[in-house]
Each structure stands twice: as C-alpha cells, then as structure tokens.
Amino acid sequence: ESIEKSGYQHFMLKEIFEQPKTVFDCLRGRLYADEGKIILSGIEQYLPEITQAERIIIIACGTSWHAGLAAEYFIEETCRIPVEVEYASEFRYRNPIVKKGDVIIAISQSGETADTLVAIEKAKEQGALILGIVNVVGSSIARISHAGAYTHAGPEIGVASTKAFTAQLAVLYLTAFKIAQHRQNISEEKYLMLCKELEAVPEKTAQILQLNEYIETIARKYKDAVSCLFLGRGYNFPIALEGALKLKEISYIHAEGYPAAEMKHGPIALVDEKLPVIFIATKDQYHEKVISNMQEIKARKGKIIAIATEGDTITPALADDVIFVPEADEIISPILNVIPLQLLAYHTGVAKDLDVDKPRNLAKSVTVE
C-alpha cells in the first residue's frame, strides 16, 4: 500500500497532487486550444441531437452532483440550453417528466452508484438520450449510456472524491464549449478564450498545490471549530457546497455551503467569533457583492478565510487568512478554487488524527439505494 501511495501519507493527498496530470490527461487528444478544436469522439455522433435538445437534465449523487451543479451554470451561460440538476435518489422516485428530445447527463466516478443507475434506466425508457460522464471504464453506467466521455482520472482510492471531481468538470467544460460552438451561441473570440483558459488549468493547479504547507497552517489554526460556513456566488456557489462536503466527510466538522447572498436568510444567525467562514472570493462579476457579504460577517466577528485572486488588495483587508490563486476567467474558476478547499479539508482531518482515506460510515461506491 505504501508503494501505491508513492511517498504520500494518504491516498487523498496523492490524488489531490495528481490533479495537474489527471486534468491534463483528460484534456489530451480532446482539446486543441490553438486551433480552437474540441474532439469528444464518444459524443460526436450524437452532436446534432444534443445541440437541439430542449433541455438537459443532469443526474448524479454526492460530489458528482456538485460537478453537475457547477455545469448547470456554465452550460446555461455558454449553450443557452435550460439545465436541471437532480439528485438521482430523488429523481428515480418522483415520476419525473422526461421525453424524447431531452438529454440526460449522468455523472459518476464509479459508474456503479445504484440510485444513479436506476434513475438513468428510467429516463432511458422514457426516450431520453443518455450521456455518461464516468471514470471507471466498462462500469454499469458507462455501459447503459448511449454515449459519453470517460474522465480518465485513473483509480481513485480515497473515499472522498478529489481528482475525479476536477476531471468531471474538465469533461463538462469540453462538452459545454463544444455544444456552444455548434449552436453558435458564443462568439468565436470567447470560445477561443475559454479553450485557452481550460488548457491552462493543469499549470495553474500545480501553482495552487505549492500552497500545500501554507494551507496546512490554516487548517491547524481552525481544526477545533465546531461548525464552518462555506460561501460563494454564481459559478462558485457549487464549489462552496463541495468545500463544505469535503470538510465534513474528512474532519467530521459540521459544515454548510450556502450562496453568499442567501446567508442573510438563515445562516447569519450562526455567526459569532467562533465560526470560521470560508469565502470563495475570486475576481468575477460578483466580487463586489461578495466583499459586502464579507463585511457583514466581519461586523459580526466571524473568522474569515478567503480564496482570492492574486493581486487582490481588498479581500485581504477583510479576511483573517487569505489563500491566493492565479487569475482565471470566472467560468473556469471553479475547477481551480476547489483545490485549496480539498487541501483544507485534508489537513484538518490529518490535524485531528482521523482516517482521511476511509472516513467513518462512508463508502467509496454506494451500490445500494
């Protein structure tokens, strides 16, 4: 086992550190940013049907569901096709309205999650086109899908999903930009810019990973918190959910992810000097709004940990701790912003001497409903 960990203390850390390579592998042979070309051979044949879809329904569980939620934001923005994101376990039992012409995107690392499998079987019977975004080659969900794309992240051993998540996002970006270009929904200029931004993700991920030791010191500082709040807006709201999920899975600290502006309708009641609030505050169209949300937390003496864009001077003035990430287009920013949150969860779990690779009560693949 120690050989398989390649010198890392845990599989989770190894898998976090593999991400520059896994995202690169996922894009290799698919993205040619200079030529503005995206090749997704698994879905090419169905492209006319997909581009004419009246709506897309994304079905998944857990971390894969968060990848789906992130995709809702950028698919709608770039493709202008309405997207719904469904928990597989809810979808399968509620007599969902699905018809021919609907496209279902099923996202699953293992390809064996029982709820996801049954949900897509049901949608398939009702005439929808099923695209599978799956990591494990030849898995049940891969086999039952009409078409799809593998995430090529390699085996993921840590129960808490990390590299599979960023690979899912990478495939979802490719799919979105491909459809957007086909539908002529975005300008050639924006399409090329997004392709270039996506191509730069492995390199920027490697830069963020250099903050590992710094993030460890932050984790140690807050490891005894009883509860944490993760806030983000727009493209990064799903990343707030994923950051909270990672922390609770690995460190058993209660954590809630919330849209930053929605906090005033409830979670703000939790804020006191003992509550760490993690803000995803990278530069985007919501930045000023997020800053004012931060001021509201500071006024109530909450502790602020912020993910900010390099060069930002406003955020550090408000935050107790700042993690700087390289500048990126807001559409691409979620795949980068999740990296420090994975490290924060990991180091908090380690600081509490917990079994981060096998958290209690959780299973890597849930094959029962």
Ligand code: G6P
């Ligand atoms: C379990 C795992 C999670 C995973 C979820 C969905 O709960 O512990 O890490 O996100 O299942 O799994 P899937 O294989 O369908 O992505």
